[in-house]
Amino acid sequence: MPPTVRIEEVEFTAMRAQGPGGQNVNKVSSAIHLRFDIRASSLPEAVKDKLLALPGRRVSKDGVLVLKAQSARSQEQNKAEAFARLEELVAQAAQVEAVRRPTKPTYGSKQRRLQGKAIRSQVKATRGKVQE
Numbered sequence: 001m002p003p004t005v006r007i008e009e010v011e012f013t014a015m016r017a018q019g020p021g022g023q024n025v026n027k028v029s030s031a032i033h034l035r036f037d038i039r040a041s042s043l044p045e046a047v048k049d050k051l052l053a054l055p056g057r058r059v060s061k062d063g064v065l066v067l068k069a070q071s072a073r074s075q076e077q078n079k080a081e082a083f084a085r086l087e088e089l090v091a092q093a094a095q096v097e098a099v100r101r102p103t104k105p106t107y108g109s110k111q112r113r114l115q116g117k118a119i120r121s122q123v124k125a126t127r128g129k130v131q132e
Contacts, residue, residue, distance in 0.1 A: 002091040003043050010086065011035040012079055017070040031070035034082040039063040043090065050093035065089070 017031035038051045038059070052063055059065050069082035105113075 002094040003047055005036065005083075005086055005090055006042060007083075009036065009041050010083065012082070014075055019070075028073075030073055030075045030078060031068065032075065032078040032082050034065075034067040034069070034079075034086060036065040036067075036086055037063060038065055044094075047090060047093045051089065054089070054093075 011034070013033040013035065014029040015031050015033060016029050038048050041048065043051070051065065052059060054065075058067065065086070067082045067085055069078040069085070071081065072078050
């Protein structure tokens with residue numbers, strides 16, 4: 001089970017959304033900025049390190065993850081969407097990648113490869129100018 005983020009560790013800020021929407025966009029603060037301080041959180045250290053190493057500009061130099069949600073017209077829906085995206089990021093960071101153990105090719109696969117090369121070599125060797 002992936003670690004969960006406590007709601008007390010997240011800071012929500014309401015702001016006006018961008019884009020089309022008429023008067024509603026201009027007068028209602030429905031977009032949400034979610035701020036999550038990774039270093040001060042209760043997550044395991046390994047998960048914190050993976051979150052801090054996320055690409056892009058979502059994580060600031062101070063270790064604060066910022067997500068913006070503005071797809072819904074409702075502030076509550078945008079809060080829920082932003083929090084769900086945060087939990088998804090944490091779940092992805094908590095997944096442990098399987099260790100790859102390199103294997104050697106089998107004797108049969110080596111033989112098939114060499115046989116294919118020999119056939120191809122024979123095809124190329126028979127090409128050329130015709131002797132009359």
